[in-house]
Amino acid sequence: MIRRPASRSHESALFHADFVAAGRATKAQVTVIMALGLAAMWILRPILFNQPHPLIHDWAFASLWLVVPAAIRVVSCLPRTPPPWSTGLFIASVYLDVITFMVIRSLSEQGGYDEIPILIPIAYLASLLVVHIRFVVLVPAMLVGFATLAIIEAMTIPITSASVIDIGAAGAIFFVPLASSWLHERQTELGWVRERRLNTLSTTDELTRLPNRRAFDHELQRALTDGPLPVSLAILDVDRFKVLNDALGHAAGDRTLAAIGRSIADSVDGPSTFTARLSGEEFVVVWSGDGPEAARAQADRVRGDVASLQLPSGRFDTPVTASAGFASLGSPPEDPARAAAVLTATADAALYRAKHDGRNRLVAAATLIPDSDPTVDARLQRPVDEVSVEVEDPLGEHDRAFLADFDRSGLVARRVIMAGIALIVVAVAAVAPGLLALPDTTVTTSRVVYGFLMIPAAVVAIVAATWRRLRPWAAVIHVVCVAPVIAGQMWLRASDVPHAQEIVTFLMPVAVLLSLGVVQIRFRLMFPAMVVLYIGILVVECLAVPAYDGDYLAFSPMPS
Template identity: 50%
Template sequence: MLRRAVNPRSDEFMSAYVDAGRWYKAEIAIIMFGAVGGLYVFERLLFEDPAPMVNSWPSVMIGFGLANALRLASCFRWAVPTWSTALFITSVYIDVVWLMVIRAVAVNDGHDVLPIIVPVAFLASLLIVHIRYVILVPAMLAGFAMIAGIELFAVPSSGPGLFDLMTSGAIIVVPLISARFHEQQTRLTWERERRLDELSMTDALTGLANRRAFDARIAAALAEDSPVALAVLDVDDFKVLNDALGHAAGDDTLRTIGRFLTGSITDERVFAARLSGEEFAVVWSGSGRSGVIEDAERLRSGIGALELPSGRADAGVTMSAGVVWFAPPTSDEPGRSPSPTATGGDRTSFESRLGSTR
């Protein structure tokens, strides 16, 4: 029942970072949709002699349909961060190649030339949609390689053309470096906020969840349609222990109990908290009653076997505990909040003398 929890993923920040970029992807998708749409709608205003590909039906389907469909798909929550990034990069590549092909056809057929800055601007959209830097760099280099390859092999070489190509490369390098600093700064801010949040939800003495975290976690557990069990453990005569052995020994005792609970409870559905001075709580979500009693007994016997740092071999510590079950709402009462069951069989309490502190 007390299973080992899955360790947090090492790329937790990156997943959050990429996921936060969905809004940026949506904004860029709208802008690029408008830019491509404007190319079709206002072609006669933009060009005196536009290339035929600008308004051909296959061109519309590729540049205006497929690319934007992929971009929009990358914004939805069902797309995990990895696929969201891949879809957006693919959509940008489609537009970059499509725009460069239009540019090459226009040059070779004598039509107005689409400026190279347009596909470069589409490629630069990758810089602001929260793509991991280790993916962003090769993605940008590959995209620029496509632009340079089509420009060098499909467009007649000229001094101004080569200058425009080199200038475009320089334009990409500077924001690419800035993207690295942005990611690092975002990571520092994220880690700082996470640390502050952890501190605000952690008991400083024992390292367990504090009362604020307990209230939030148990409220979330009770909101689920599953049974919840709560055990409250209280160190008996803790004031006597403090008076006899000193507050330092009392604090050491609480720390030892906290470390034991932290190491023993590794199931993500089970958590422990320190409610007040010598009062602890353990909450099970979605566990059967027999399993809860078994776990509670395991915790009780484990605490009884601890070497509690009281400083005196003849000092003993007793702990009382009670377990109560919260039933989920019934099907005919969907709006009712869970509440403790009142029958005697639904409430179990036990007391046990723990091992002497040594």
Template identity: 35%
Template sequence: MSWKILQHVRFEEPLESEFRAYFEEQSQKSRAELWIILLVSMAVVIAFHGAFLQLPPDVVPLGKMILAGVIVPAILRGLSVRGRPFHHLATELYIVAAYIDIVCLLVLRVACIRAGYDVVPLIIPVAILLSLIVVQIPFVLLVPVVLVGLTGIVGVELLAFDLSSNGLFQLAAAMALVIVALTPAYDIERWTRIGWQRQRRLNELAELDELTGLATRRSFEERFRETLRAGVRSGKSVTLMILDVDHFKVYNDHFGHPAGDHCLNVIGNYLRVAIRRPQDFAARIGGEEFAVVWFDLKADDVPRVADGLIRGIADLGLVPPPEGGSSVTASGGVVHAREIPHEGPVDQLLAPMMKFADDALYRAKAQGRNRVVVSERGTDAILTRPLPSDDAFDGDGEATTREQGGRGLREVFAQLRQGLQFREPWESDFRAAFDAQGRSSRRLILTGLLLVIGIILVIAIPVLKVPKDQYFIGAATLVVGLAPATILALLGTLIRSLFRWSAVLYVGAVAVILTAQMWERVIQLPKGHDMVPFIMPISVLLSLSVVQIRYGLMAPALAAGLIGVVGVEL
């Protein structure tokens, strides 16, 4: 069973290495954002530690030393988001940084509590540990790393303090929070892998012509632009040949379309083998039309290399139609740019080069086919051809800018909505997949929450040493408030007829759970009993952001919940 679970978070090689590279690239942004947040927080705490921490006098020297020590993990996090030369160690650096932070915070927490001041809440080292979940660390590494960190936190708490029932309850809540938080981490990576694999397949279909195995027209244009930019940077030449199979319509009409497909497949395979250099490539840009691009090809070699390619097609020995000669042949038109102009956008050079090569191709056809014609308009024509101004893309130049500057908020909000919505039918397909992923994440979290409720009810008195009067209030909150709401939301992820309401049921369950938890805090805290640590409602509230609820529902629900929790607490 465990191997089946791991199969969802691991591909076979070399696919796994490709995904890891993509996953690591995606995690860079999350790590950079979190690094900035932690840097700002650290700077504020160091600058105003007297007001924030209120450390006892005998702990102040230790506190300053530890705060200074936090600079080390900050540097490690910075190195992990900078890419090279530490790109291959980015994940390990981030994990080590989190561990150092946790150790420093635990040392400070122990020193302060022993001095009679609880100024470093348990939630802070736990939050640092949970930060590892949001920076996209591979699940097979994340689980042992988080469990080791959790074991360290729990061990320090148990060994350093003689915990009361409140302390044990707080520790149990922290453990439950960390363990339950791992479930959506697994689900998120699983769905990320599924999405990446599908996107990879779509990219292959979009970039590779299925019949010939060469680049498609779209991929050709993108790669040709990249080659032109490389020519600008390096000052080296770019050569383009467009070749067309001679009498292909007659061939298709005589032998049939399957034979025509076979002919194109053979020519495509030949071009793929013949174009060997890394920066050279071939593409199928039309029915029987191909393009070949050479980078840094000397002008004297252009006719020889291009003619060799045409001769190679004739030597394939493909049987031609009756009036087509002794073999299937092709004609080619070539344009050679000795240097690429720096003036204007490079992208605008694609069209004139295609035009010159196409003109040369038609001359080759007119001269009898099975030959190459090199355009005499290459570099000079491209260099002297007037480049359109940027206004040509806008149609009305400055008027467009003024119009954009005068747009109202309504149009801005409309564009924001468009950024979160596709056109039909893609929007419906996306929502179906998004909701399915969300139900899976919610199912895991709700199941874990029910398990936590059951464990608390069982161990509250014998293990957590909760007094009976407090136990009955807590049990009533769990049984009457949390459990029914959790079960109803869970049913929304299991019963097909409730799927359309699944997200709404989850938001409703969160509202009920928060109400029950804050109600118990209001009752228990004045009596000196912290049976519902503040970490619990906050963790329930934050779960809204990791269970794939549409932003239009999630954002207001999260804001309303936060206002409610903070309002009651104040």
């Protein structure tokens, strides 16, 4: 079938379907991680909870919050699930988990049992950021989920400075990456459009706008492999085209080929046909599923339409005509590549006979050329197209350009995140002492950490993401600057501050650590940095901060 340029809206719809479908593998991975985490939580409940709420022991309730959301997520990952349903089902499953965790957390708190830390439902809701959900759907989904979480928390859990800070940190975890999510979708769409258009260019003849030889070879093998049989083939060749070029010039020859290409495309456009320009003045038409006699009649009509165009041929009072060779294959081939070569060689031989018998006619081959014919092997050995392929270095020009664009695209997110950290630190330093009535020693310690460690680190990262000369090292500098920010937060948690008023909650360094995943830092740098910083947070939390109920559960979502 002739491929026509897609409209912008149709192309956008195709991309969005591919974008959502590309997230199925990630959805499947997240589904497995969530299922294993929930199963481990329920199996290890005697260890994780000193006084677990009775609901956690209830088999009916456990099957509800373990099985139902997992089953919905599995359906969202299935290849046959339409993209809109895939997205909707996954969001619904996450909402069920978040509501369930918040209900257990509320009941546990009210009953004096071990609580589920708020980091658990936050981590589940944050999974929406990584499963290829379209931005226009992701934003309201995150807003509704965060609002539900915050409302349940505010209505059922006693409000403290720590809980307010936790909600604020949760908001940062959710909404700071949204800009990166939009950027990721936009860059993915641009790459998808480029790849689609490059593929179209590589398989389209520039003069006639028909598919080229590369596309023909692919489509013929596909038809012989998957398409309905029989498969018929007609090769058309413009008669005495050299005479036309010599008499009227190459520009006239190009106009003639373009007109013939349009005529053939208009004559055979349909779901079971494929038309291409082979090379020079040769065209080809493929029919899948049509009977040989019907396909032959169509081929002769297409050939006759060339003469009816009345195009000048360079010969007195004689229009341009075409000759055609026709062949058909009705039995399933064992080797589609060889069958394609046999079918093409047979049609080509029939075309030669049509030329020999006087031109302006169609000759149909009675039998296929045997596999042993030298022309078959010659066609199998022929290069796919005339473009030479050069071996590039392992990191080619296009790869370097992509990595450069990837690095540049994270600069804005890095500046925003570090500026946000600096503003939050300044606000806490100014408001917290009076609001929480902190001791003077605690205020002094916090201001030293803020002023000499965290704020300078944020400023250096902002400068590195802004100053052009430092941009090649901006990602490394950002990671290096995140380390003292997290170190300062953990220092305050381990000092007298959390004992007096817990203004630095466990969720705050977690939020800063997770920000590394949304600022376009290459994996080879991001992964070891996150592992090292994660281990550092755990070590300090376990050794220097007094343990509280739910500590182990709070650690569990971070690696996922």
